[in-house]
Amino acid sequence: MAARLAWAALGAALVVAPQALGPYYRSLALAILADVALAVAWAFFSGPTRYLSLATGAFFGAGAYTTAVVMARLPWPLPVLAAAVVAAAMALLVGTLALRLRGPYFAVFTFGLAELAKHTLIWFETSITGTVGRLLLSPPGPVTLYYTVLAVAGLAVTTATTLPRTRWGIALIGIGADEERAETLGVDTTRVKIGVFALSAAFMGAIGGAMAPRWTYLDPQVFNPLVSFQTVIMALLGGPATVAGPILGAVFLGLLSEILLVKFRYFYMLTLGLVLIVVVLALPGGLAGLTRRRRPACDSPRPTL
Amino acid sequence: MTVSPTLLLDIVVGGLTTGGIYALVALGLNLQYGLMRVLNVAHGEFLMLGAYLTYALHTGWGVNPLLTLLITGPTAFAVGLALHRLLYARLLEGDAPESIESRSLLLSFGLMFVLQNAALLLWSADLRGYSYLAIPLRWLGTVFPANRVLAAAIALSLGLAFYAYLRISLTGKAVRALMQEPEGARLVGIQTARIHALCFGAGIAMSAVTGSLVSMLFELTPFMGLPYTVTALVVVILGGLGNMLGCLAAGLLLGLVETAGVYLASSDIRLISSYAVLSLILILKPSGLFGR
Numbered sequence: 001m002a003a004r005l006a007w008a009a010l011g012a013a014l015v016v017a018p019q020a021l022g023p024y025y026r027s028l029a030l031a032i033l034a035d036v037a038l039a040v041a042w043a044f045f046s047g048p049t050r051y052l053s054l055a056t057g058a059f060f061g062a063g064a065y066t067t068a069v070v071m072a073r074l075p076w077p078l079p080v081l082a083a084a085v086v087a088a089a090m091a092l093l094v095g096t097l098a099l100r101l102r103g104p105y106f107a108v109f110t111f112g113l114a115e116l117a118k119h120t121l122i123w124f125e126t127s128i129t130g131t132v133g134r135l136l137l138s139p140p141g142p143v144t145l146y147y148t149v150l151a152v153a154g155l156a157v158t159t160a161t162t163l164p165r166t167r168w169g170i171a172l173i174g175i176g177a178d179e180e181r182a183e184t185l186g187v188d189t190t191r192v193k194i195g196v197f198a199l200s201a202a203f204m205g206a207i208g209g210a211m212a213p214r215w216t217y218l219d220p221q222v223f224n225p226l227v228s229f230q231t232v233i234m235a236l237l238g239g240p241a242t243v244a245g246p247i248l249g250a251v252f253l254g255l256l257s258e259i260l261l262v263k264f265r266y267f268y269m270l271t272l273g274l275v276l277i278v279v280v281l282a283l284p285g286g287l288a289g290l291t292r293r294r295r296p297a298c299d300s301p302r303p304t305l
Numbered sequence: 306m307t308v309s310p311t312l313l314l315d316i317v318v319g320g321l322t323t324g325g326i327y328a329l330v331a332l333g334l335n336l337q338y339g340l341m342r343v344l345n346v347a348h349g350e351f352l353m354l355g356a357y358l359t360y361a362l363h364t365g366w367g368v369n370p371l372l373t374l375l376i377t378g379p380t381a382f383a384v385g386l387a388l389h390r391l392l393y394a395r396l397l398e399g400d401a402p403e404s405i406e407s408r409s410l411l412l413s414f415g416l417m418f419v420l421q422n423a424a425l426l427l428w429s430a431d432l433r434g435y436s437y438l439a440i441p442l443r444w445l446g447t448v449f450p451a452n453r454v455l456a457a458a459i460a461l462s463l464g465l466a467f468y469a470y471l472r473i474s475l476t477g478k479a480v481r482a483l484m485q486e487p488e489g490a491r492l493v494g495i496q497t498a499r500i501h502a503l504c505f506g507a508g509i510a511m512s513a514v515t516g517s518l519v520s521m522l523f524e525l526t527p528f529m530g531l532p533y534t535v536t537a538l539v540v541v542i543l544g545g546l547g548n549m550l551g552c553l554a555a556g557l558l559l560g561l562v563e564t565a566g567v568y569l570a571s572s573d574i575r576l577i578s579s580y581a582v583l584s585l586i587l588i589l590k591p592s593g594l595f596g597r
Contacts, residue, residue: 050407052411098587101587105587107407108583116580229418232411266422266426267422267426269421269422273415273416273419273422276411277392277416280412281396
């Protein structure tokens with residue numbers, strides 16, 4: 001009950017925040033909310049299934065670029081929806097190909113995806129359309145953007161809290177514990193994996209789409225592998241097995257990057273690398289959900305997932 | 306367009322010189338992955354550091370770039386031993402293989418960030434370079450820069466020498482035994498931790514030495530490492546994980562294919578093609594071209 005009250009109070013505070021905050025803090029809150037949505041969306045797929053996905057940057061980029069292309073033609077929330085659909089479609093395609101791979105193969109494949117998408121887009125834009133980059137004219141106001149990102153983040157958190165109680169959520173935990181056993185027990189593992197992967201990608205795409213108007217000019221460099229790593233680090237830092245974990249990780253890293261990124265860019269990235277090393281070495285508990293693929297058959301899935 | 310004999314010779318020599326470099330850098334990655342299941346994505350960062358070390362020694366003290374190999378190699382070997390002791394040894398003890406793979410991958414990504422940005426803080430993002438042995442060699446009507454031929458010859462000889470060492474020496478036999486049958490190797494008294502440390506150091510030394518060679522040919526930036534990591538991954542996966550001879554062959558093959566692509570199509574597609582080849586092999590034949 002107390003937890004529910006706290007969530008309600010937090011939600012209410014976030015809804016009134018843009019009226020109370022100045023432009024600087026509103027923009028900071030916006031960036032952190034976007035990080036929260038990315039980390040939560042990453043964790044509700046990769047947490048239970050233990051598939052280490054580095055595709056966040058690719059889906060985020062696909063969403064952002066989609067918005068940049070369609071924004072002049074569609075009224076505001078629709079470009080975000082289009083971004084979500086494009087990212088989900090990309091995830092369906094990629095998932096069909098890549099979710100058969102396990103362990104580091106899957107991680108390497110998804111890491112390459114952002115680079116492949118970026119270079120393909122550069123090649124496509126230079127040789128077919130003849131332009132690299134898009135101008136985003138007449139973007140929606142900052143308060144509109146704030147509420148858009150807040151809505152996406154809220155939906156992502158709601159999805160992450162309700163998913164473990166659904167049949168698909170339980171199937172995901174089964175896949176993470178022992179994929180073959182889950183399949184033997186009648187779970188359509190391929191469909192569940194690809195479906196939830198696409199759902200998670202839809203949120204990442206929507207965030208990319210909603211954040212795109214913050215830049216007035218967008219080029220294929222928006223497919224940034226750093227986004228993938230930041231998301232993984234946020235989720236692992238907090239612990240990917242819970243919903244609160246990625247949120248806390250995103251808030252912490254969001255504030256850290258705000259302090260360090262602008263003034264000391266290389267120093268920030270260096271710190272990020274050190275944080276990742278420390279998390280992997282010193283916090284194996286936070287990593288347990290991702291890394292221990294196969295557990296003894298008698299060990300039932302832990303309720304924390 | 307017709308492929309004249311001269312063009313063919315250009316492609317073959319150009320491809321083999323590129324491929325020799327690829328083969329050595331990939332061999333180091335393959336050694337680490339094949340033995341320890343450590344997919345070291347910071348591998349290219351050590352190449353970058355080796356290149357900068359040679360650059361600093363050559364431009365600062367006038368040391369011959371070839372002689373710097375004798376410095377970069379052992380230094381990188383020592384750094385590898387230290388990194389193994391400080392970071393990887395803890396992961397490699399006791400955990401399940403799948404757990405080691407994901408955690409060491411994340412650890413290497415962390416290391417990549419640290420090294421790349423430390424290099425940026427130290428040397429800035431400016432391009433740096435020097436010229437060494439940029440003499441044209443004329444042969445059968447075509448022209449090659451002497452430094453490229455020399456660099457590739459050294460890289461290939463080092464790769465082959467290491468392969469021979471693995472086949473012949475007692476330590477090499479222990480390495481191969483650990484790759485084939487870790488439990489059995491332990492039973493006959495092979496010291497796993499010691500072999501792991503040596504191979505980790507050797508892998509990083511190979512990457513750094515390749516970097517010293519690359520610094521004679523191309524300009525340096527702190528970002529130069531990642532493309533080599535990707536290329537090395539493609540080569541390792543092409544040749545089959547843990548397969549050393551397959552790795553050398555795949556390095557030469559990739560060099561030939563890339564050079565042919567650049568000559569016959571355009572240089573823009575080089576990056577797309579290496580990621581595309583990587584993705585295709587992962588999907589179609591994860592055991593590699595020469596795997597079972």
